[in-house]
Amino acid sequence: MINDTIAGVSTAVGNSGISVIRLSGPEAFLIADKIFKGKYTVSEQKSHTIQYGKIISNETKEVIDEVLLSKMEAPRTYTRENVVEISSHGGYTIAVSLLNLLYKNGARPAEPGEFTKRAFLNGRIDLSQAEAVMDIIQARTQRVSKIAVKQLEGSVSQKLNEIRERIITLLSDIEVNLDYPEYDAEEITLSKAERAAEEIINELDGLIRSFHYGKLLREGMDVVIAGRPNVGKSSLMNRLTRKNRSIVTDIPGTTRDTVEEYVNIKGIPVKLVDTAGVRDTFDRVEQQGVERSIKAISDADFVIILIDISKGFITEDQDVLNKVLGENKPYVLCFNKTDLVKDKQTINEFINSYPGAILMSIYEDTGIDELEERIFGYATENRQDMDNQVLITNARHESQLRKAKELLESAHRASQLNMTLDMVALDLKAALEELGKITGHHADEDVINAIFSRFCLGK
Ligand SMILES: Nc1nc2c(ncn2[C@@H]2O[C@H](COP(=O)(O)OP(=O)(O)OP(=O)(O)O)[C@@H](O)[C@H]2O)c(=O)[nH]1
Ligand SMILES: [Mg+2]
Numbered sequence: 001m002i003n004d005t006i007a008g009v010s011t012a013v014g015n016s017g018i019s020v021i022r023l024s025g026p027e028a029f030l031i032a033d034k035i036f037k038g039k040y041t042v043s044e045q046k047s048h049t050i051q052y053g054k055i056i057s058n059e060t061k062e063v064i065d066e067v068l069l070s071k072m073e074a075p076r077t078y079t080r081e082n083v084v085e086i087s088s089h090g091g092y093t094i095a096v097s098l099l100n101l102l103y104k105n106g107a108r109p110a111e112p113g114e115f116t117k118r119a120f121l122n123g124r125i126d127l128s129q130a131e132a133v134m135d136i137i138q139a140r141t142q143r144v145s146k147i148a149v150k151q152l153e154g155s156v157s158q159k160l161n162e163i164r165e166r167i168i169t170l171l172s173d174i175e176v177n178l179d180y181p182e183y184d185a186e187e188i189t190l191s192k193a194e195r196a197a198e199e200i201i202n203e204l205d206g207l208i209r210s211f212h213y214g215k216l217l218r219e220g221m222d223v224v225i226a227g228r229p230n231v232g233k234s235s236l237m238n239r240l241t242r243k244n245r246s247i248v249t250d251i252p253g254t255t256r257d258t259v260e261e262y263v264n265i266k267g268i269p270v271k272l273v274d275t276a277g278v279r280d281t282f283d284r285v286e287q288q289g290v291e292r293s294i295k296a297i298s299d300a301d302f303v304i305i306l307i308d309i310s311k312g313f314i315t316e317d318q319d320v321l322n323k324v325l326g327e328n329k330p331y332v333l334c335f336n337k338t339d340l341v342k343d344k345q346t347i348n349e350f351i352n353s354y355p356g357a358i359l360m361s362i363y364e365d366t367g368i369d370e371l372e373e374r375i376f377g378y379a380t381e382n383r384q385d386m387d388n389q390v391l392i393t394n395a396r397h398e399s400q401l402r403k404a405k406e407l408l409e410s411a412h413r414a415s416q417l418n419m420t421l422d423m424v425a426l427d428l429k430a431a432l433e434e435l436g437k438i439t440g441h442h443a444d445e446d447v448i449n450a451i452f453s454r455f456c457l458g459k
Contacts, residue, residue, distance in 0.1 A: 002081070002118060005031060007102040008110035009095050010458035016090035021098055022458060024115055027106055028082040029071065034058055034105045036069055042084065047073035055088070057101055064101065065094050079115050080122035113455025117448070120440060127440030127451065128156045131394055134455055135218065143267035144217050147391055156397065157439050159390045163203055164441075167408075167432050170196045174425045190415045193424050197412035204405040207392050214393035216301070216379045220262070220269035223375060224296045226324065227306035228316035229253050229277025232336040235362045236306060237261070237274035240372075246274045253277060256289040258296050266376040273300070278320050297323055302378055303331040304371065309350060309359070310340035332374050333357040339364050396451075400438045407431035 005025025011018070023032060032042040038053025045051055049071060055064040070085040077083040088094050103109065111117075113134070120130045132151035139145035170193060177189040225233045234246035234255050241261045247254055259274040273296050276289030297303055303324050307317050324331045333354055339361040341347055347359065358374065360367030392398050411427035436442030 002121065005107045006110035006114055006118075007031075007099060007107035008115070008458040009099065010085075010115075011090070013095070014092060018087045019090040019095045021086045021088065021095065021102070022110075022115060023084040023086075023102060023107055024077070024079045024081045024110075024118060025107070026082060028084045031102060031106045032069065032071075032084045032086070035064075035101050036067075036086075038069065042069065042071055045069075045071045047071055048076070055086070055098055055101070057097075058105070064097050065089055075122075075124075078124075079118040080124045081118060110458065111453075112457050113452035113459055116455060116459055117452040120448075120452075125152075126154075126157050127443055127448070128160070128394070128397065128438055129154060130440075131396075131451060132156075133459065135393065137456065137459065140220065140262070140269040141217075141264050141267045144269070144393075147214070147217060147393060150391075151393070155390045156392070159207065160435055160439055163200060164432060164435055166196065166200055166203075167428050167435075170200075171425060171428050171432075174421050174428075178421055178425075186421060187418065189421060190418055190424070193421075194412060194415040197408050197415065201405060201408050201412065204401055204408065207390065208398060208401050208405065210389065211392040211395075211398040213380060214391045215395070215398075216268060217391075218393040220271055221301045221375075221379055222271050222273065222299060223302045223304060224273045224275060224300040225304045225306060226275055226293060226297055226320055227277060228279050228314075228320060231277070231306045231308040232362055233277065233306050234259075234274050236304070236334075236336070236360075237272060239362050239365075239368060240265075240272055253279075253281070253283070253286050256285055258289075258292050265372050268376055268379045270375065278323070279316055294323060297329065298327050300327075300329055302375060303329050305331055305333050307333060307335050308337050309335035309347070310337050313350075313354075330378055332371065334360045334367065334371060336360045336362060336367075338366065397438050400434050404431040404434040407434065 003026060005023060005027040007021065007023045010020045010022045029042045035055055035058060036042055036053050037056055038051045040051060050068050052068055054066050056062070057064060065088045068087045072083040074080055074082050086098065088098055116130050116133050119125050120127060129152050132148045135148035136145055136152065139148055173189060173192065177184050177186060225236055227233050229252035230250070234248045237246045237259065238244055238248065241263050243261065245261050246259050255274060255276045257276065261272050263270050263272055275293035275296050276286065278290050278293050281287055281290065305320055305324060307313055335350055335357055338347065338359050350357065358367045358370050360371065392401065407427045407430045411424045414423045414427065433442045437447065440448070
C-alpha cells in the first residue's frame with residue numbers, strides 16, 4: 001500500500017516561462033491547502049479544474065509566487081492517486097522554494113520515474129507501457145515517438161495478452177486431460193499441443209524479428225564513412241550533416257580521428273562517423289587514426305565506402321572493401337567526383353563492374369539523395385508497413401520473448417516426442433512467466449526498480 005505523498009518538478013530545471021510542480025498521494029490536497037491561498041481551498045475545489053491563487057509560506061507568511069493550481073481527484077489521474085499540479089513562474093529559485101515548502105508540509109521528494117511507477121503499481125498501465133513513456137520522452141525522431149505512443153496505448157501489451165491467453169487455453173486443456181484422463185486420449189491432447197505451440201512460436205518469432213527495425217529506430221544506426229585518403233569522406237560528412245563538421249583539404253590524410261555527428265535520415269536517427277583515410281603510413285598519429293577507422297568499421301551497422309572515380313578503383317580501395325567484407329558488414333559503394341570524369345565510357349564501365357554502386361559528385365550535389373534512400377532502405381528493408389504493426393523496440397522485451405520462445409520450442413518437442421503432458425505443462429507455465437515479465441505480471445522488484453530509476457525526475 002502506498003501511503004505517502006510525493007512532490008517533484010515535472011518541467012526541465014532552469015529558467016522557463018512556467019514550471020510545473022506535481023504532488024501525488026493521499027495527502028496531496030491537504031498539503032496544498034497549507035500553502036495555497038485562492039478563492040476556494042483545494043479541498044473545496046472541484047476536481048479537474050484550475051484555480052488562480054498565491055503560494056504563501058506558512059512560516060514566514062511571505063508570498064512565494066502567484067500560480068495556477070490544478071486539482072485532480074483519484075482515480076482519474078496519471079498516478080491514480082490524488083494529484084495537484086502547480087504552475088508557477090519558471091525560475092529555478094521559485095521551484096526550489098516551492099518544493100522545500102511542500103517537503104516541510106508533509107510531502108517527500110519524488111524519486112526519478114516515481115509518478116509513472118505509481119501509475120504502474122496502481123494498475124493504470126503495465127510495465128511495457130511505462131517503458132513507452134520513457135521512450136516518448138527520449139524519442140529522437142517523429143517516427144520513433146509515433147511508435148512509442150502506440151506502445152503507451154497498449155499495442156505491445158495487447159499483443160502479449162493475446163499470446164498469453166492462447167498459452168493459458170492450451171494449459172487448461174492439458175489440466176483437464178490430466179484431471180480427467182477418461183475424457184480424451186493423451187495423444188490427442190499432445191498433438192493439439194504440438195499444433196498450438198507451433199502457432200504461438202510463429203507469433204513470437206514475428207515480434208522478435210520486428211526488433212531489428214525497432215532497435216534501429218530507437219537507438220539509431222551507426223553509419224561509417226570509410227575509404228582511402230582524399231576521396232571526399234569529410235566532404236560527404238559535411239554535406240549529410242549540413243554542417244562544417246569535418247576539416248576538408250586536398251591533402252591526403254587530413255582527418256586524423258573519427259568524427260561523429262547525429263543526423264535524421266528520413267526519420268531514422270543516424271550516427272554518422274567520418275573516419276581517417278585508410279592506408280599504410282609511417283606517421284604515428286595517422287596510424288592511430290587508421291586503427292580507429294578500422295575499429296569504427298567493425299562497430300558499424302552500415303558502411304559507406306567512398307571511392308574517387310577519377311583515380312579508378314585501386315588497390316587501397318580494394319583493401320577497404322576487403323575489411324568491410326571481412327567484418328561481414330552491409331555496405332554501399334559510392335564513386336565520388338564524377339564531375340572530374342568527362343568521358344561517359346569510363347563511367348559506364350564502372351556501373352557495369354560494380355552493380356548497385358552509387359555515382360556521386362559532392363561538388364555537383366548528385367547521388368546524395370540516392371545514398372540517403374539506400375540508408376533508409378537498409379534500416380527499414382521494406383518494413384515501412386511495420387510502423388502500423390506491433391513493433392518491439394526494447395531490448396529487455398526482446399530477450400524475454402526469446403526466452404519464452406525457447407520454452408515453447410521445448411514444449412513443442414516434448415509433445416512431438418509424446419512425452420508426458422506434465423512436462424509440456426511445465427514448459428508452458430515457465431513461458432507464461434517469461435512473457436509476464438514484459439508487462440509486469442511476473443516482474444520482480446529489482447527489475448521494476450531498475451527500469452524506473454532510468455526515468456527523469458518529475459515523471
Ligand atoms: N572534384 C571534386 N572534388 C571533391 C569532391 N568531393 C570532395 N572533393 C575534394 O577532394 C578533396 C578531399 O576531400 P576530403 O573530404 O577532405 O577527403 P577525405 O576522404 O576526408 O580525406 P582524408 O581525411 O584525407 O582521408 C578536397 O579538396 C575536396 O574539396 C567532388 O565531388 N568533386
Ligand atoms: Mg577527411
